[in-house]
Amino acid sequence: MxxxxxxxxxxxxxxxxxxxxxxxxxxxxxxxxxxxxxxxxxxxxxxxxxxxxxxxxxxxxxxxxxxxxxxxxxGYMLQKDLLVPWRTVEDNITMAKRLTGRVSAADREEARAVARQYGLGDFLRHYPTALSGGMRQRVAFMRTLVTHQTLxxxxxxxxxxxxxxxxxxxxxxxxxxxxxxxxxxxxxxxxxxxxxxxxxxxxxxxxxxxxxxxxxxxxxxxxxxxxxxxxxxxxxxxxxxxxxxxxxx
Amino acid sequence: MTRKILRNVGVPILSFVLLLLVWQWIVVGFHVASYIAPRPRQAFLAVTQNWSALWPLILGTIRETVYGFFVGAALGLSLGVIMAKVPVLQRIVYPVLVLSQAVPIIALAAPLVLILGFSVTPKVVIVAWIVFFPVTVNVLDGLTHVDKDLLNLARVYGASRWRTFIHIEIPATATPLFSGLKIGATYAVTGAIIGELAASDGASLALYQEHANANLNTAAVYGTTMVMTAIGITWFLLVVGVEVFATPWQRRTVARRWRRR
CATH class of the missing domain: 3.40.50.300 (P-loop containing nucleotide triphosphate hydrolases)
Structure with a gap:
């Protein structure tokens, strides 16, 4: 299709x-x-x-x-990770929801699950400045994933x-x-x-x-x-x- | 952590003590007459021994400083936001704002008294007049320099302008906003004192100092200056405290425990 x-x-x-x-x-x-x-x-x-x-x-x-x-x-992602420094990893992942509606408990749970699945479970409460470039790009990609866009x-x-x-x-x-x-x-x-x-x-x-x-x-x-x-x-x-x-x- | 607190609190205290020591050495070493410059101890005593008379005046100055600061900060923030959002207004208003700061504050006091009388209001206006400008300039600068790609990302998500403003633009402006507030906080007390000098008919800290000066009570003059300075520093530190509390990501790698259950 x-x-x-x-x-x-x-x-x-x-x-x-x-x-x-x-x-x-x-x-x-x-x-x-x-x-x-x-x-x-x-x-x-x-x-x-x-x-x-x-x-x-x-x-x-x-x-x-x-x-x-x-x-x-x-879903959209650039070379610049565009993580916001004032939000934790978890809150960065749920950013799209925050910008378009309400971040529900389910959204947060999903963000945590995705982060755990792809090796960032220990960094959920970290601010992005504490992460390496590769980790930041992974967070940016998770943020893109949880928008549930097919494309x-x-x-x-x-x-x-x-x-x-x-x-x-x-x-x-x-x-x-x-x-x-x-x-x-x-x-x-x-x-x-x-x-x-x-x-x-x-x-x-x-x-x-x-x-x-x-x-x-x-x-x-x-x-x-x-x-x-x-x-x-x-x-x-x-x-x-x-x-x-x-x-x- | 303890070492960090020691450095951030201990060193400033040490430099303050050093300042007092230098003052003491100069006055004693050069045999400066006490009506020209008192020793630190005499200045302190001039404050503590007249504390009951001074305290209401101090409260008055604090009130003018704090009210004026809040009015100025609110005005400064609003102007910054409006000018960032409406470029036409920015071009019209910005020159007027610069002009407002070129006007000598002293020259402003007389007409303010004519319009507003001898109440607390003219002092608040003068403090706000001084405070709003650095806030506006910094907020405007912050808002116009938010990463365009970040704003585009919000658009791609389908975010409304309001939500983008609340969740992206405002937090992105936190650092310049607090820079403006800190500058405003240090100048606020100066504005209050100028206001008191120019627009007081009754008791005020500034007039108290004037009287002490007229009576060659130099210890009280110095003591009052120290009190005024202390008000300014305390207010500055409070603003810094709020900043530390409100922008944890600037100092911490991990969010505070209570932020997330």
Whole structure:
């Protein structure tokens, strides 16, 4: 079933075409990576899908319903964890509820359960400043999870982490994705990351921002560190790299 | 923990004692006449021996300081919020606010007395006049610098503007707000004294000091100054106390036990 559909969605800022007319369909439960250099319109596309920006043309449909310029239908996470320093880990996880309604005892229990399940049970009453970068990103992701949105938009969520932590977080994310069956749209400029995580790799390119390729990812799951050296991995990486570098030249 | 308390409380007390010692050494060492500068002990005695006469005056000054502070803080916070939320108003009001602080307070007192009489009100107005400005400037600065991505995240969740304001913007402004309040707290007592000097017909701490000065009772002049300073410092410390209590995340890694059952 198609969860998200873009129909000729376009966005311009002044004279700059941030996103030229783009059409895209995302299957429910899939993990789709979007890779491209900065300025290729991937973040603009995210903001249009999230409803932070209204497209100049075309339609954004979630479960067949037009959602142009409206918010409240996606989970959303950026490279910046955006945890608020004045709330504990538990209260950060329940932030979306606090902002839209009342945080119930069940919401708090859910937040605690998610934190315990994914290894942050001992930090529920900590303030975010006490946590490492990787832990903070995990809290930010839990905050996204408990919004119960089917569609999660992750914009370079691990971009600020060191290589070691990043690999751990990627495997953790795949585990959570498998556990919860959400649909993930994952922006990155790291080609390895895009292939390691996804079912499908969408390549974008700048001036004007547009989709230039859409590859199905043949790699089997579960993925391990060994996945990174499989021939199929190298093969797909080569194709993506060629596209990205052709644009550079 | 004990070491931290010792450092945070002990060191300030030590520097205060040091100040008194230096005062004592200068007065004694340079043989300064007591009508020019008394010894610390004489200044203290001038206060304690006249305590029954001073206490009502002190209460009066405290009242003016505290009332004025609250009026100024409330006004400052409201103005900061309104100006942050309505940019047009900010452009119109901001120059007027700067102008208000350029007016010498003393020059303001005379018309205030004409309008408000010799009651407590003109003093409260003067204190508020001094206090609101740092609060407004800091709140405005805080509110306009809340992380845009954080505000966008709230929008993505579907949060209303009101809830975003209450749960994101206000707490994000806590630190600059308290900076403004602390600056206001230190100046508040000065405003009260200026008000008393310029707009008192009866008894007040400022006039008490004037009389002591006219009578060459230097010990009482110094003593009264110490009392005024003590009011200012106490009020400042109270504000700091409230800040410590209200913003636990700035000092602690784990929330207080009672916050969550």
């Amino acid at each position: 198609t969860l998200l559909e873009l129909r000729d969605v376009a966005k311009t800022f002044g004279d700059t075409i941030a996103l030229s007319p783009t059409s895209l369909a995302i299957e429910e439960g899939s993990f789709v990576a979007i890779v491209g250099p900065s300025g290729c319109g991937k973040s603009t596309m995210f903001n249009v899908i999230a409803g932070l920006l209204t497209p100049d043309g075309g339609d954004v449909l979630v479960k067949g319903e037009r959602v142009n310029g409206t918010t409240g239908h996606v 999660l938009l992750l914009d370079e969520p691990f971009g600020a982490l060191d290589a070691q932590t990043r690999l751990e977080m990627q495997q953790w994310l795949l585990q959570v994705w498998r556990d919860t069956g959400r649909t993930v749209l994952f922006i990155t400029h790291d080609v390895d990351e895009s292939i390691f995580l996804s079912d499908r790799v969408i390549v974008m390119s700048p001036r004007p921002g547009r989709v230039v390729a859409d590859f199905a990812n043949p790699l089997p799951r579960p993925r391990t560190v060994d996945t990174l050296i499989e021939p199929a991995f190298i093969d797909l990486k080569t194709k993506v790299m060629r596209l990205l570098h052709r644009e550079d030249a």
